[in-house]
Amino acid sequence: MKKLINVADNVVEEMIEGMVMAHPDRIKRVEGTNVLVRKDAPVDKVAVISGGGSGHEPAHAGFIGRGMLDGAVPGQMFTSPTPDQVLECIKATDSGKGVFMIVKNYTGDVMNFDMAAEMAGMEEIKVESVVVNDDVAVENSSFTTGRRGVAGTIFVEKILGAMAEEGKSLEEIKAYADKLIPQIKSMGMAIKACTVPSSGEESFHLEDDEMEIGIGIHGEPGIRKEALKPVKGIVEELMDKILAELDLSDGSEIALMINGMGGTPLQELYVIAHDAHVYLKDKGIATHKTYVGDYMTSIDMAGFSLSVIKLDETSKKYLDAPADAIAWREV
Structure with missing residues (x-):
């Protein structure tokens, strides 16, 4: 294993401290926790928070900022943050108007965020949430009941974050969030598995001429392994599966995210963007x-x-709204 780290057990701690040191004008750490929040938190509005295991960077702490998240809770590597850590994030961001939690559909995340919401209720903090389940590859997995929450979560953070920034109420954000989730679908693939620092081993193995279709974001393999083929065919397969679950017969517009998994050159992502646009135009x-x-x-x-x-009129409006987060780039 080759990684630019010091000690495997300290990666998450040093990463969190490094983010704060690099962006002291944007984020701060809640003392005694792994929680990161906006520098100006709490802000006089509904707070929007998210979180999950580390290893998905820039998600989620990279999306803290005006117009997106007010706080994020990084767990240990590929491990859900604990309920008490999530509670600290709720308390640090609540301005009295409530907190909205965006949760990816993984068993540990759902359980721990729900427990934190119950604990917050005991302290008379209003909390609502939505569970993102955008991955069309598998229905159930070793990490989930139902579909996994993957990169489509970033669309949710952007849109609901903008709604909160505009001053929408907790009830308004919850009502729209429930409508938004079914309109987002994702699917992924890999040509090389990830290596978790603590183990030093690949999460699964692929030969040089193989690829895995339908992977998850915790290093889990997908629905099948097969021979690597040109990216045009891969894009067509993923898009066919995604669009089969979105009714676009009314001529609706879409937004598209080509998300790298951490080890893919930007050059290749733009080749993928080319083929995806040709597909959509056709x-x-x-x-x-x-x-x-x-x-x-x-x-x-x-x-x-x-x-x-x-996209509908609401999601398009808030996707286009300005945001100032570390890892968000306006198109």
Whole structure:
């Protein structure tokens, strides 16, 4: 294993401290916790928070900032943050108008965020949440009941964060969030598995001429292994599966995310963007915006995921709203 680290057990701690040192004007750490929040938190509005195991950077702490998240809770590597850590994030961001939690559909995340919400309720803090389940590859996995939450989560953070920034109430954000989730679908693949620092081993193995279709973001393998083929065919397969679950017959616009898994060159992501746009044009589907880069990774996995959101007037408005977060780049 080759990694630019000091001691494997200290990676998460040193990463969190490094983020604060690099961006002291944007984020701060809640003392005695792994919780990161906006420098100006709490802000007089509904707070929007998220979190999950480390290893997915820049998600989620990289999306803390005006117009996106007010706080994020990094757990240990590929491990859900504990309920008490999530509670500290809720308390640090609440301004009295409530806290909205964006949770990826993994058993540990759902359980621990729900427990934190119950604990917050005992302290008379209003909390609502939504569970993101955008991955169309598998219905159940070793990490989930139902579909996994993957890179489409970033669309949720952007749109709901902008709603909160505008001053929408907790109830308004919850009502729209429930409508938004079914409109986001994702699927990914890999040509090389990730290596978790503590183990030093690949999470699964691929030969040089193989690829894995339908991978998750915790290093888990996908639905099948097969011979590597040109990216055009891979894009077509993933997009066929994604679009089969989105009714675009009304001529709706979409936004597209080509998400790197941590070890994929930007050059290759733009080749993927090319083929995805050719595919969508041939299908007569209008693309409002395209996001290309690392948004939700799996440490150093080589591969990519595609996420598509069917836009309505509300989601388009808030996707286009300004945001100032470390890892967010306006298109």
